[in-house]
Amino acid sequence: MTHQDLLSIVREYESPIYVYDASKMEAQYKRLSSAFSKVKKVKINYAVKALSNISVLKLLHSFGAGMDTVSIQEVKLALDAGVPAEKIIYTPNGVSLEEIEKAAQLGVQINIDNLSILEQFGTRHPKTPVCIRVNPHVMAGGNTNISVGHIDSKFGISIHQMPHIKRIVENTKMTINGIHMHTGSDILDIDVFLYASEILFEAAKNFKNLEFIDFGSGFKVPYKAGDIETNIEEFGEKLTERFNLFCKNYGKELTLAFEPGKFLVSEAGKFLVKVNVVKQTTSTVFAQVDSGFNHLIRPMLYGSQHEIENISNPNGKERFYSVVGYICETDTFANNRRISEIREGDILSFSNAGAYCFTMASNYNSRYRPAEVLWHKDKAHLIRKRETFEDLVKNQLIFDL
Numbered sequence: 356m357t358h359q360d361l362l363s364i365v366r367e368y369e370s371p372i373y374v375y376d377a378s379k380m381e382a383q384y385k386r387l388s389s390a391f392s393k394v395k396k397v398k399i400n401y402a403v404k405a406l407s408n409i410s411v412l413k414l415l416h417s418f419g420a421g422m423d424t425v426s427i428q429e430v431k432l433a434l435d436a437g438v439p440a441e442k443i444i445y446t447p448n449g450v451s452l453e454e455i456e457k458a459a460q461l462g463v464q465i466n467i468d469n470l471s472i473l474e475q476f477g478t479r480h481p482k483t484p485v486c487i488r489v490n491p492h493v494m495a496g497g498n499t500n501i502s503v504g505h506i507d508s509k510f511g512i513s514i515h516q517m518p519h520i521k522r523i524v525e526n527t528k529m530t531i532n533g534i535h536m537h538t539g540s541d542i543l544d545i546d547v548f549l550y551a552s553e554i555l556f557e558a559a560k561n562f563k564n565l566e567f568i569d570f571g572s573g574f575k576v577p578y579k580a581g582d583i584e585t586n587i588e589e590f591g592e593k594l595t596e597r598f599n600l601f602c603k604n605y606g607k608e609l610t611l612a613f614e615p616g617k618f619l620v621s622e623a624g625k626f627l628v629k630v631n632v633v634k635q636t637t638s639t640v641f642a643q644v645d646s647g648f649n650h651l652i653r654p655m656l657y658g659s660q661h662e663i664e665n666i667s668n669p670n671g672k673e674r675f676y677s678v679v680g681y682i683c684e685t686d687t688f689a690n691n692r693r694i695s696e697i698r699e700g701d702i703l704s705f706s707n708a709g710a711y712c713f714t715m716a717s718n719y720n721s722r723y724r725p726a727e728v729l730w731h732k733d734k735a736h737l738i739r740k741r742e743t744f745e746d747l748v749k750n751q752l753i754f755d756l
């Protein structure tokens with residue numbers, strides 16, 4: 356997508372707006388599949404939570420992706436996108452038994468991450484094969500909010516509870532057909548992945564009827580030119596060797612599964628905003644845009660540093676800006692950033708806006724959530740309309756005083 360393409364999208368559909376480049380998602384999908392081309396059976400389940408627009412799910416499914424879901428609503432979105440139930444895995448955390456049973460009725464692969472539900476589900480549905488999410492007790496991930504495989508994390512069943520898991524499986528006669536872990540996001544060091552994988556292999560030996568081993572996700576993507584990222588190719592080579600050896604010893608060709616979110620969609624996304632006000636203060640120059648953390652919360656929540664380009668004045672003289680939003684609360688997108696000269700009315704483009712951006716958007720300050728566009732084969736397709744005032748009020752019931 357060129358700057359001109361992006362500007363024409365803003366002219367047609369206005370700002371703020373999310374734009375996703377289909378070809379980038381396809382390239383990432385192919386890159387991950389080819390890193391594991393020497394494993395006979397590989398499943399890439401896209402983590403729907405990263406970006407759950409049905410058109411995006413359809414697109415990723417057309418490349419061959421299955422879906423990784425965490426709520427019954429995500430399961431329904433994936434089914435609506437035409438993904439067959441057997442290509443959907445449901446990995447909830449802390450949800451009710453009723454919700455898990457509903458997902459099982461829809462025919463998706465159930466992944467359970469606590470002993471209480473494992474026992475209840477196994478007792479009631481011994482014939483439904485279940486995957487187990489273990490917690491390998493590994494500290495991995497870009498920051499504490501996204502590190503989920505360590506001992507204090509609420510996710511997964513501790514590997515130290517293996518005797519208890521086995522007792523439940525024996526008592527209920529349920530079948531464990533998969534074993535899973537997800538240790539965190541933005542993991543850079545492939546040795547951490549490989550170390551955690553060894554723990555998963557060890558845990559897998561406890562189950563005789565496995566069909567797949569799911570290594571979760573957490574691949575780090577670059578946020579700017581020259582940025583560090585997970586070396587997928589090297590990781591592919593090393594894990595392939597180890598996985599194939601495990602299957603040989605296990606005596607069965609298992610499926611190797613992953614569930615990437617960021618890796619597939621982060622870099623494909625751009626978030627386009629318009630500069631409302633350029634405000635000079637005694638300490639900085641603020642560029643105030645027609646958005647805020649209601650639309651893109653990652654900088655405030657995770658300290659993520661999205662690249663920001665002034666696409667309507669790309670060759671302007673570079674100056675330093677603090678880019679902030681219009682929310683009545685501190686909503687800083689970037690501090691002290693070198694950006695080509697910003698004028699009121701300019702369009703700024705935020706990079707890495709594909710994953711955990713729109714899906715985390717809200718109506719805070721009673722603003723509308725943005726529109727979304729899919730850029731596919733050099734054409735813009737509107738895949739979500741901007742909200743309207745009716746959307747804000749449609750579920751409100753007016754109490755008659």
Ligand SMILES: Cc1ncc(COP(=O)(O)O)c(C=O)c1O
Pocket residue numbers: 402405423446537539540541571572573574614615616617618710
């Ligand atoms: C269980 C599970 N799988 C996969 C993912 C996707 O992770 P990422 O976006 O880092 O690839 C997440 C992210 O939170 C997750 O919780």
